Amino acid sequence: MKKPLSSNMEDYLEAISLASDKDGLARVTDVRDLLGVKTPSVTGALRVLADGGYLTHEPYRWVILTAKGRRAAEDVRRRHGILSNFLCEVLGVSPKTANIDACKMEHTVSRETLEKLHDFLHKYTGRPRHYTPDKKGK
Amino acid sequence: MKKPLSSNMEDYLEAISLASDKDGLARVTDVRDLLGVKTPSVTGALRVLADGGYLTHEPYRWVILTAKGRRAAEDVRRRHGILSNFLCEVLGVSPKTANIDACKMEHTVSRETLEKLHDFLHKYTGRPRHYTPDKKGK
DNA sequence: CGTTAAAATTAAGTAAAACTAACTTTTTAT
């Protein structure tokens, strides 16, 4: 009966993961800037994610993803990467728009569609994909 | 400064349009069943859409889309159709999943991506598309 | 050290969308 993360919480997780890429640590301000929200929103999201065991966060300190949090974030970023690459490389959507659209679609696309997308991308470009996706998302 | 419809209101509009296909009229229960919500949720949505000039609705009577409402609904259904067809015909996603995914993506995909999708579909299948999309959605 | 600026927090409030419960209106079937 463990409930899945909401789209919103996935976004926070993704942003935290992205912010952690440089130095392994994320600050509330990094997340705020990546998502374009205000700091109290971040604080609120952190409480939810900490409750769910996705991260640890002592007040006024760094945000650190747990193993569970890292796994979940990687999964979101994999989805993002597949979508964004597909939109760019197959459809010829501009990188900027592709990124914006991938950011929204990553939360709604089914596993089935995602894997088909992945397969098509592979066949279409010839190039196999690793995912873990590319680093600069969002 | 007219605000765009929320995803939710678009869903209601789409459902009303679908329900109207048979006889031009939609009942609250049709919408409720199509969307899987309770009747008070429908009533609430109708108030919002009526306020926005998308439909008229006298209490305990039929729901009727205005010209504006019909236009907006057609637009949603066009997006739905393109997405659903793309997923099925190009990617080989099962019709059921394609429909579910299209229902969610139709609210988030940019115009740019949508048109690229449309172009690709056309080239890929050879068959040109009309949109107005196919009637049985959702 | 002590003050200040930046970062983060809590508190309180708004808004959308859903729900339940209780009620009213309309339709249907005897």
Place this chain on the structure above:
DNA sequence: ATAAAAAGTTAGTTTTACTTAATTTTAACG
């Protein structure tokens, strides 16, 4: 014709996510 069933409404609550305003903590520098 009327009573039961179906359809619809209103009112009030809940959840999620955001906001602004006021406060606290940390860090940085003279």
